Amino acid sequence: MRVNKNIAIFGVALATSCMLFTSCNTVKSMNNTQKGAGIGAVGGAGLGALIGKKAGNTAVGAIIGGALGGVAGGLIGKKMDKQAAEIERTVDGAEVVKAGEGIIVKFDSGILFGFDQTALRPEAQTNIKNLVNSLNSNPDTDILVIGHTDNKGTEQYNQGLSERRANAVKTYAVSQGLAGGRVKTEGKSFSEPIGDNSTEAGRAQNRRVEIVIVANDKMKADAKQETSM
Incomplete structure (x- = not known):
């Protein structure tokens, strides 16, 4: 179809432009609906350009691996836009990274945990509970929690x-009503830095938990069906 071809061309051009120019203000201003429509053609390098160095490779890969692209991807991106805005409004202490057909919710580990601790701080429990409310309001997604x-x-x-x-993070989220079957976890040690580990500021960036939200099979099937009508 002509629409899909044009979207694919747009995605490739977008990825190329972002790799050539370090300042990509056009991409930064795009919403997930626009990003989702092109992401199938863009692939890994393009998604990296879209979100910048804000997340580790595992988070980016989880979104790429499940992306549909095309018009269906645009529909999923629209839903992700709406949920990302909701999370930004309701979850304190979280950085919300819009990433095409997915969302990355990033917490500084210092917000969630004490030094060298794994018990969530009381205020962190409130943040995770509020995130669970959003996740339960949008049940057609899968979640990956990544520790760094x-x-x-x-x-x-x-x-x-x-x-x-x-x-x-998973255990507390499940205790607050999130279905455990929707959530997977991974630990990445210091293998995926987003900051310079030779400086304290960079190390602080690297101490984080990323929560990746992607479309599940039902959302993908619904999006495909809608585009075929």
């Missing part, structure tokens, strides 16, 4: 810490 650390200490210790923190 800085490079202080051994890789083995940090791997365990990152896994325990991701699991702590």
Whole structure:
């Protein structure tokens, strides 16, 4: 179809432009509806350009792996836009990264946990509870919780810490009514830095939990059906 062809051309052109120019204000101003429509053609490099260095490779890969692209992807992106705005309004302490057909909700580990701890702070429990309310209002999504650390200490210790923190977020979210079958967890230690681990500011960026929200099979099937009408 002509519409899909034009969207694909747009996606490739967008990805190329962002890789050539470090300042991509046009992309930054795009919403998920527009990004979702082109993401199937854009692929991994394009999504990286769309969201910038705000998330690790695992989070980006989770969104790429399930992306439909085309008009169906645009419909999913529209739904993600609406949920992202809701999360921004209701969840304090979270950075919401709009990423085509998905959303990345990012928390600084210092907001969620005490130093070297895996028990959620009381205020963090409120934040996660509010996020659960949004997730339950939008049930046709799957969730991946990813823990990250800085490079202080051994890789083995940090791997365990990152896994325990991701699991702590899942456990509390499930206790607040989120269906456990929707949620997977991963720990990445310090293998996916988004900041410079040689500086304290960079290490603070790297100590984080990313919550990735993507369309489940039902949302994808509904989007495909809608575009075929």
